[in-house]
Amino acid sequence: MAEYILPLERLIEQFRHLPGIGRKTAVRLAFAVLDFSDEEAFAFSDAVRAAKEQVKTCRVCQNIADGELCPICADEERDRSVICVVEDAKAVMSLEKVREYRGVYHVLHGAISPMSGVGPDKLKIPELIARLGSGEVREVIIATNPNVDGEATAMYLTKLIKPLGIKVSRLAYGIPVGGDLDYADEVTLMRALEGRRSM
C-alpha cells in the first residue's frame, strides 16, 4: 500500500492546500477528523461550506460581512470622518482588538507589489477614492503592513489622497512594547529614534 485509502488521501490533500500545513501535519489532522464523532465531522464540514457561502464583502469598506454591511459600517456610533486603510480583513480584526479606534475602515484586499505583478488596479482603491468624494472624511490613516509592498502602497495612496485636501497619516514605526532592544533590527531602531517623543 503505497498511499492511504482514497477518502483519507483526499482529505490529506485538502488539508495541504491550507497555508503552513505540510504533508506530516495534513496526515495528523486528517487522522484527527477520522477520530471525530459523526456529528463533529459533519459540523466541521458544514462550517467550511457555510463560511464560504455566508461570508460576504461589505458594500462600503470591503471588509468581510454577513450581510450588506460589515458590523463596523453598520454601527452608527462609528466616526465616519476617519478611515483606516488596511490590506486585509485580518488587520481590521487586529486593530479592533485594541478597542481604541472609533473610526471606520477600508480593506484594500492586498498591497501593491511590483515583484508579484500586483498593480493598484488589482486593489479596492477606486472604492476608497469614491468614499472620499462625500466631503465627510477628514483623515485617512494608512495601516498597510510595515514591509516593502505595504510601504509602496502607502506612498501611492498618499500621492492620490493628499491633493484632495484630506489629511493622510501612517501608523508609527518603533520598538514593540514589551520587546527587548537587543532583538530589534537596525531599521526598526532607526525609525524608533526618528520618531522619538519628548517626555
Add this chain to the structure above:
Amino acid sequence: MAEYILPLERLIEQFRHLPGIGRKTAVRLAFAVLDFSDEEAFAFSDAVRAAKEQVKTCRVCQNIADGELCPICADEERDRSVICVVEDAKAVMSLEKVREYRGVYHVLHGAISPMSGVGPDKLKIPELIARLGSGEVREVIIATNPNVDGEATAMYLTKLIKPLGIKVSRLAYGIPVGGDLDYADEVTLMRALEGRRSM
C-alpha cells in the same frame, strides 16, 4: 465588534477542535478558507464529510479500510503467518513506508494506560486472540510505541500470546539512524548498549 462575524467565528471554533491548532492558527486557517474559490472550499468541505462517511474499519485487522477489508488484508501476497501489532492506523502507514515488511497487521486502537483508565478491555485484543486460533500464525511482532503505555501493552500481550506457542517479538530499541549520540537520552543509550550486535 468583539468577535468575528458568526460564520467565520464558527469555522475558527471548528479548526480549534483539531489537535495542535490554537486560536491564532485557527484564525489564519479560517481566513485561508475564505480566500478559497467556491470549488476549493466545497471540495474541502466534501472531503471532510466523505472521509468520515467512507472510511471503515477492516473486519480482520481493525486498520482503516474503504471496504470490508483494508488494502493489506485484501492483498493475497501478504504473509498471514506474521502479525505486527500496532496502536493505531497511523503506525501501519509508517511501517508500510519502509516497504520491507510483508506480513499483516493488527491495530489495537490504543494502548493499555492505567493512568488514563484504559484497560485491555478497551482495545481490540479479543479480535487479535481470535486471529491466533487458526494455527496459521507463527510470529507476533509487537510494535506498540516506545513509551510506558506501549511497554505495558507489549508485556500484557506477551503474557497472553506466548502460552499459545506463538513466537512474540518486539521492535528493537536503539539510537536512531542519522542521529547524534549527544542527543540520545540515557535510557535509549542503555537499550542500544544492551542490544549491541557483533560486527
